[in-house]
Amino acid sequence: MITIDYSLAMAEAVGTAGGLRDPELEAEGKAFERAVRRVVDEAKAGVLGFFGLPEDPSTLRAVDDFAASVDERIADVLVLGIGGSSLGTRAVLHALGGPPELGLTRRRLHLPDNSDPWLLAALLGRLDPSRTLVVAVSKSGGTVETAAQLLVVRKWLADALGAAEARARLVYVTDPSRGPLREEADAEGIRAFDVPPNVGGRFSVLSSVGLLPARLSGLDAAGLLEGAAQMAEACRRTELRDNPAGILAALHVLHHRLRGRSVHVLMPYADALRPFAAWWVQLWAESLGKRRDRQERVVETGPTPIPAVGATDQHAQMQLFMEGPRDKLVTFIEVAEPGADLTIPESSGAFAYLGGKSLAEVLEAELRGTAQALAEDGRPSLTVRVARLDARSLGALFFLFEAATAFAGELYGIDAFDQPGVELGKRLASGLLGRPGYEEAGSEVREAEQSRPSRHRWNG
Amino acid sequence: MITIDYSLAMAEAVGTAGGLRDPELEAEGKAFERAVRRVVDEAKAGVLGFFGLPEDPSTLRAVDDFAASVDERIADVLVLGIGGSSLGTRAVLHALGGPPELGLTRRRLHLPDNSDPWLLAALLGRLDPSRTLVVAVSKSGGTVETAAQLLVVRKWLADALGAAEARARLVYVTDPSRGPLREEADAEGIRAFDVPPNVGGRFSVLSSVGLLPARLSGLDAAGLLEGAAQMAEACRRTELRDNPAGILAALHVLHHRLRGRSVHVLMPYADALRPFAAWWVQLWAESLGKRRDRQERVVETGPTPIPAVGATDQHAQMQLFMEGPRDKLVTFIEVAEPGADLTIPESSGAFAYLGGKSLAEVLEAELRGTAQALAEDGRPSLTVRVARLDARSLGALFFLFEAATAFAGELYGIDAFDQPGVELGKRLASGLLGRPGYEEAGSEVREAEQSRPSRHRWNG
Numbered sequence: 001m002i003t004i005d006y007s008l009a010m011a012e013a014v015g016t017a018g019g020l021r022d023p024e025l026e027a028e029g030k031a032f033e034r035a036v037r038r039v040v041d042e043a044k045a046g047v048l049g050f051f052g053l054p055e056d057p058s059t060l061r062a063v064d065d066f067a068a069s070v071d072e073r074i075a076d077v078l079v080l081g082i083g084g085s086s087l088g089t090r091a092v093l094h095a096l097g098g099p100p101e102l103g104l105t106r107r108r109l110h111l112p113d114n115s116d117p118w119l120l121a122a123l124l125g126r127l128d129p130s131r132t133l134v135v136a137v138s139k140s141g142g143t144v145e146t147a148a149q150l151l152v153v154r155k156w157l158a159d160a161l162g163a164a165e166a167r168a169r170l171v172y173v174t175d176p177s178r179g180p181l182r183e184e185a186d187a188e189g190i191r192a193f194d195v196p197p198n199v200g201g202r203f204s205v206l207s208s209v210g211l212l213p214a215r216l217s218g219l220d221a222a223g224l225l226e227g228a229a230q231m232a233e234a235c236r237r238t239e240l241r242d243n244p245a246g247i248l249a250a251l252h253v254l255h256h257r258l259r260g261r262s263v264h265v266l267m268p269y270a271d272a273l274r275p276f277a278a279w280w281v282q283l284w285a286e287s288l289g290k291r292r293d294r295q296e297r298v299v300e301t302g303p304t305p306i307p308a309v310g311a312t313d314q315h316a317q318m319q320l321f322m323e324g325p326r327d328k329l330v331t332f333i334e335v336a337e338p339g340a341d342l343t344i345p346e347s348s349g350a351f352a353y354l355g356g357k358s359l360a361e362v363l364e365a366e367l368r369g370t371a372q373a374l375a376e377d378g379r380p381s382l383t384v385r386v387a388r389l390d391a392r393s394l395g396a397l398f399f400l401f402e403a404a405t406a407f408a409g410e411l412y413g414i415d416a417f418d419q420p421g422v423e424l425g426k427r428l429a430s431g432l433l434g435r436p437g438y439e440e441a442g443s444e445v446r447e448a449e450q451s452r453p454s455r456h457r458w459n460g
Numbered sequence: 461m462i463t464i465d466y467s468l469a470m471a472e473a474v475g476t477a478g479g480l481r482d483p484e485l486e487a488e489g490k491a492f493e494r495a496v497r498r499v500v501d502e503a504k505a506g507v508l509g510f511f512g513l514p515e516d517p518s519t520l521r522a523v524d525d526f527a528a529s530v531d532e533r534i535a536d537v538l539v540l541g542i543g544g545s546s547l548g549t550r551a552v553l554h555a556l557g558g559p560p561e562l563g564l565t566r567r568r569l570h571l572p573d574n575s576d577p578w579l580l581a582a583l584l585g586r587l588d589p590s591r592t593l594v595v596a597v598s599k600s601g602g603t604v605e606t607a608a609q610l611l612v613v614r615k616w617l618a619d620a621l622g623a624a625e626a627r628a629r630l631v632y633v634t635d636p637s638r639g640p641l642r643e644e645a646d647a648e649g650i651r652a653f654d655v656p657p658n659v660g661g662r663f664s665v666l667s668s669v670g671l672l673p674a675r676l677s678g679l680d681a682a683g684l685l686e687g688a689a690q691m692a693e694a695c696r697r698t699e700l701r702d703n704p705a706g707i708l709a710a711l712h713v714l715h716h717r718l719r720g721r722s723v724h725v726l727m728p729y730a731d732a733l734r735p736f737a738a739w740w741v742q743l744w745a746e747s748l749g750k751r752r753d754r755q756e757r758v759v760e761t762g763p764t765p766i767p768a769v770g771a772t773d774q775h776a777q778m779q780l781f782m783e784g785p786r787d788k789l790v791t792f793i794e795v796a797e798p799g800a801d802l803t804i805p806e807s808s809g810a811f812a813y814l815g816g817k818s819l820a821e822v823l824e825a826e827l828r829g830t831a832q833a834l835a836e837d838g839r840p841s842l843t844v845r846v847a848r849l850d851a852r853s854l855g856a857l858f859f860l861f862e863a864a865t866a867f868a869g870e871l872y873g874i875d876a877f878d879q880p881g882v883e884l885g886k887r888l889a890s891g892l893l894g895r896p897g898y899e900e901a902g903s904e905v906r907e908a909e910q911s912r913p914s915r916h917r918w919n920g
Contacts, residue, residue: 339578359577
């Protein structure tokens, strides 16, 4: 279903400055074995939940049952959630549902994942409340952006349908036992799905977080889990070269540590995977960007993930990747059989040579040419190849990159599952918004703002 | 219309490790004066075209006349173009037209900007050829992705409408005197607009490249130029601190050169500006990522641009920006008055404190909290503030970042207007596609692929 060709990340093909030598990869084998054992042990012990999601049929059953019970007249699903509560869902929607602007899925899915009112206001002006289901996703139940949106949307529903019918149009996806969303669901009899406490937001796409919206849109949630389960099998192997996530993790960590490649590019040659790359950016950045290592030493580490898409970014970022600093490792994703294709007609002009070829062939040639061009200048890349883009291969890709992130965390020596750095900004914003108990944080910002010198301001 | 607050990029507010000292900025004043003189002189001499676009009324007139002549029954505009031929147009569409999936513009604009058939195939299956206008954009006229799409789309039109009517539905935007698109337009009487030869693709949004699709969608093309013209005025000033583009350029170049900040983040707190950040990524990456400096010395330089959006990326990339390597400079864009807003209803739960506030207030608090949180850890940022997002301020933003890129090229000592690094990949792909004269390039790729060792492959 999936292959990984990493020959162009190795010295044999791109030279020692550009690639790793085989012994360098092998030297990481012991550390990798410890890493995979730790991750698998924590998964077994129930500390780390994402690893077991593909083999848990209960969520899928619950999601399927619920989706089957939703009225056929519901045409729109409004998902309120941000970060890990929306990025995976958007990746599923694009990859499996076709271009969302064409509305090809069974129900239209909307993801206004920001406190910016831009999209939500437009949606509320256009959607018919009587035909809309609202899914609010927040693991903690305390995400301010989602809470604020939910208050607005609930009133929009209640104004149109009355309070009781509004309640029936709400579904919460949240912690099974605590937090404001769970409490509200329990108190008011609102339907709620669980985000397992041991699954972090950015690792939650294969939980009800991603499966419920997928299923409501008529997409193949079961296939996602099947593909992920097959991949999970391979990701348990302790021999580095047998473990696809191990290969991904070790190549990125070693290119960073031994060759200074701190910029990691994910470049699917597939429009349908653009949001997959955005999902991966969160996964990689938030998991691996850490101030402290496991021993609490200050390290301030973390690679910089870059989303790209081929062939489009050959006309945007590729100039930098080809000629700029040698600090990048590019991971291509190739889809061998396109979901749709178009044949280029015969013509007599400058492009006669394209006649009879298909757009997918052009895309494939561009990927091969680009990888080779980078290699000829000693710039490394690897290619993850899927036979076709369907629910199974997408599920496998999700799991592959999640496991690679967990392993990379181990190899970097950091905790890949927390995000302590975002708390201060939240606290300061809470203060500005007048949240009780945060008054000092608000004053702190206002005083700092007033002390900033006006000479560092340009006013037209 | 626009202000720039760069206090948090300076040592006084974030410390000497995090910020620049005033004398460091002042020491760049002479170099900046030379930079701006050179750019302005080249603009006057006609070498550099982008600088004069806002003051050229002829394109706007031609675009307006044409748009007024287009049949009211035309409901969809299909823009074929990639890189600089689509990124600016998409930025205009989102910022001024509302969420494209809601189809709020006068005509729906579609931008399948890839050789991937995914979106184009879906569009051709849904659009009505009798109600579609096709705009093919390629400055050289030789862009293979656009050419391949155009051949497909032209046949789609001709099959439905006949060859003559198909011709009438085509509009080309290309070089005024050469290249395959221009030749075809001349030979067949196809309507064509000019991309001035002295305006590169990534600097072309304020030419017919961006103005024509904007106008066809009913958006305010004249406002774009007015705002840009006002900004151009300020960007001619030779005193660094008076020149907004100079401030942007110098801060980024000096933070890179003196503080090792090679990663430049653009983070608008506005969903409508997400594609603006993608437009800027191309501008910054392709202009500044260069192997050689002006003296032809090998430098392999160029900052890494990162697109982000607030508040969403507080839940994705912010952990890395807050705790990871101190190699980043973040530029926020703040929109003071939102285009739409939603009031949060009163409630009794955990979020009672939000009652009566608006989503835009939440967004603003989050930006202020985030900037302050970065600053408290000595991590620099600056904020470009626009009063509201309209055609004038968007035009000003386009020009501001274009001029900053030109000035940054001068300060880095590289040519910001070429892109030699993408040629090799194109050549190799042409070989694989059987383009006459490129046979050897095709063999080169195939031979290299066959020599790659199979042990560097994971096969499931």
